[in-house]
Amino acid sequence: MLASSQGNEYVHPAAGVGTPVLSLSGISKFFPGVKALSDVELELYPGEVTALVGENGAGKSTIVKILTGIYQPDGGTITVDGKAQVFATAQDAAHAGVTAIHQETVLFDELSVAENIFIGHAPKGRFGLLDLPKMRAMAKDLLDRIGARLDPDATLKDLGIANKHLVAIARALSIDAKIVIMDEPTASLSHKEIEETYALVDRLKAEGKAILFISHKFDEIFRIADRYTVFRDGQKVGSGKMDSVQEADLIQLMVGRSVDQVFPKREPKLGPEVLRVVGYAHPTEFEDIGFSLRQGEILGFYGLVGAGRSEFMQALFGITKPSKGAIRIDEIVAVIRTPNEAISHGIVYVPEDRGTQGAVKGLPIFQNVTLPSLSKTSRNGFLRLAEEFALAREYTQRLDLRAAALDQDIGELSGGNQQKVVIAKWLATKPRVIILDEPTKGIDIGSKAAVHEFMAELAAQGLAVVMVSSEIPEVLGMSDRVIVMREGRVVSEFEGEDLTPENLVRAAAGIEEARP
């Protein structure tokens, strides 16, 4: 259990002293076709909060999984208290004193609050049986300590998302940890809950824990972190003390590419309106979304992860049903209840989750491309392979697909090339509106440039493009206009000179005025 010190004033003697409790050196991790981390360094100090900053796909989640024993690194060493450690399992990591509060709360709906907190390391009584009264009491203690008024016997599924989060925090604290990893702990919390989380972080600091704090929100990083480490494309690109860095410097480090990455120069030629959405709403995911889109336009949707952007786009594509709202295509009211209807109206969707929603792995490239166009390549329902190959060749070539042959399994391609196949699949249907959801997430820089180039080309040809992206340089570099969403609602819209990183970040995080 935790050290008994409950006082907030207590400052760990080692706080700020230059000996890290945990240090990673030379950590690398490869996945088939992707280099997730290469030669990464990270140091965590007792009584200090280290903010880990980076864009989506920079390798933050991978480092968390390595620190918690879920992944084993392909190279490098983990040192805890001066001793080299190998985290072969989640339990090894816990024994070494590492605990994590995860992005997606890792919990069990059918178990009670107390059981969720203690599963894997529950107190045992006689005959090795679980000591339920003790477990309940310990759970109560932990919950009290984080200020959560929850019944330890309540079943988790009956709790709201914020309370589930508190259970996850209590679980992390139930392990006698020296190192606490908080992976976007405030991503889906309300203002009051966020304040409570900050108070908790302060308390953990005072208890001498080393905290790794992963966040996209700059205001909170500056508020609670003592140090920072920035990752970009699987590499550490900077670290230091918070008091010697400015927000702009961090953004610069984080997106780095904005300096060396060139977005295609565009002269948008806007045509008539193709799509107008009015008052789209969903019972739980989003509310009152409205916008209009013109031919040749690239409309960016920015927001934090979980702002409801993908959920809205999927409703627009007919995957989920909206509870309210209307769509007009070419000024004519249209109803979209299934993806099939969306496609026939010329609206197509390139999903963020390429692995499960985009690519049909197991099918060859050409069959992926022709899947929504089979009625065009076939005659009387019978396949005509020659036409399929021709169609697949035409569109994959335009995207400069790198593959061995058109009958290669799409699962064997790199992420960037899979994305090209998915885009080719939709272009082959000759759409009016293409929705790209995080189109360059997790793909290599070369493919990113190709996808950007192609988007510009499509817009120039008169296609209307909607791009959901969490990467600020991409949003700024590609969009003619940007809509920012937060907590399921449209909060602002920027174009022209208002399109600045500060404006987007502020609107997405809900910050009223600029930091001094």
Add this chain to the structure above:
Amino acid sequence: MSTVSLATASDDGAAPVRQLPDRLRTRLQRFVGSWELLLLVVAAAVFVTNSLASPYFLDPWNLSDATYNFTEKAMIAFAMALLIISGEIDLSVASIIALASTAMGLAVQFGADTSTLVLCGLLVGLACGAFNGLLVTGLGLPSIVVTIGTMSLFRGLSYIVLGDKAYTGYPDSFAFFGQGYVWWVISFELVLFGVIAAVFAVLLHWTNFGRVIYAIGNNPTGALFSGIRVPRVKFALFLLTGLMSGVAAICLTSRLGATRPSIASGWELEVVTMVVLGGINILGGSGTIPGVFIAAFVMGMVTFGFGLLNVPGIVMSIFIGLLLISVIALPRLWRRYASRKA
């Protein structure tokens, strides 16, 4: 739109556009490494072993009789193959046979003629398939549990109607389906089996519908996101499996000339084994009709060979169980061994 051709991002437009080949390997090359070829070798080996083990094996009439060991099961297996490729399963097929056969027996009691009997068998099969399909696609229930339930229900209905009795007295003309010969030793069932195999091969490998089945089996979400009406396709496959069970019920009832509620019991296992032996991935997404076709012959030959050697039926079921597990286990063990060596 199609007039614009896009060069690569970095090139200045003068570089020739890369040309991807259609296929990496020729048809022959793909055949050489295939499961189907392995099955053909096994089939040949079984054939040779059988002919050496028993002097009666090579008799044309004996061989013709042997085909009854697999024709009816294989008819269902083709439809089951499509269902399993799409990621579902139907364990109620043998019970559908029982119910369809019972319905035909009942119809005989009311003096139905042969064509009515056939219609009756097909309709009951379709109705059972529709019931399964509705529960799975309409209510979104897992097909394993649903069909374990309908497996009891359908056969249970037969027991309610028949109890410990049996229906007989089928019209003479009805006997043709299970006992008739088209030419010399070629039975009607064998011909029907061949026709059904051809139809399913075309359906799965040469039509849009077949392509969509593979897409759903490999990634149902991806298929949905590509505009495919996944529930509709799955419903059609349950319907098809029910229909083929009805066809098998007609053949089997005609061949036995009697209906008992225990008819075709345990066939679901043999059908699934046949499908898996044919190289259909039990988790969905891959496999071919020619594979199932050859697997049907292999299983029929082996059963026949055991029969010639007087091995009792229950021992053959050990063999079938072992076959089912080992055809799935062996490739996995091999892959593990291969990856450890690499």
Add this chain to the structure above:
Amino acid sequence: MSMSPTMRLLKSREAILAGAILLLTLAIAIRFPAFIKPSTLANVFNDTAPLIILALGQMAVILTRCIDLSVAANLALTGMAVAMLNTLMPGLPIPVILLVAIALGALMGLVNGLLVWKLDIPPIVVTLGTMTIYRGIIFLISDGQWINAHEMSDAFKAFPRAVILGLPVLSWIAIIIAGAFILLIRRTPLGRAFYAVGGNPHAAVYTGINVGMTQCLAFVMSGALAGLTGYLWIARYAVAYVDIAGGFELEVVAACVIGGISIAGGLGSVGGALLGALFLGIVKNALPVVNISPFWQLAISGSAIIIAVAFNATSSQTKGRVILKKVELAL
């Protein structure tokens, strides 16, 4: 948002099922009062005891997102094996017989579990296969012969029927196992791991639980209970043959599904499995009483499976992720 404990209890599936069983029993009792005589009810319970024991083992397996269709074959093979052992060595004491039965059953469960854990073969395929293999082995060892009452020793036959405090040993064993299961499920790390593995296998890994091993242990447990039941069954009916308890695996799965144990894993209770088994047991025993042919039983359990699984699916529709704060506050 939180209900009072009594409300929660009343709305639980167990309460609904218990109510249904009570109503069913009462309905039968109104026309046939003899059905609710304590001695009749004790008989019904004793008849249902094997189903209860197997349903508990099956519950552990289903909780971990697996299924065990080989339990009836396991039961029959173990039964035949101990019956043959008894004919060969009539003097072998009952505790040894019990141990052999449990060990043999556990071994068969281990085979299932290892195939699922180490080779990652879908449980339905593994147990469909082993189901026929185990049945076939009975024929091999018995040569298709029956073992009849006169070939078994008296002590062998008497054990499950011996009456203690008004109930036969068979009933007591079911009660003891149910008690042990409550302890196992609620009070041991393994019991909670069953729920974790089935409820969220991905998250279970994060908490340091070995998913495959947990599933394997569930199979071993189910196998051991099937083995134990094998001896009790053969001794009680004093006969062993190849086809004994044929199709019983479906009744066992039916009991679990009716008891609200979700086939998708991670959801279900000991009480549910007990009540599901009792429901089927009462139906089975009531059919002859109310003059319905026993041939109805198969169709009834089939319908019960379908209705229960449909009911489970519609009542446990998952709530969407809540982004809109307003909505969450309104809840």
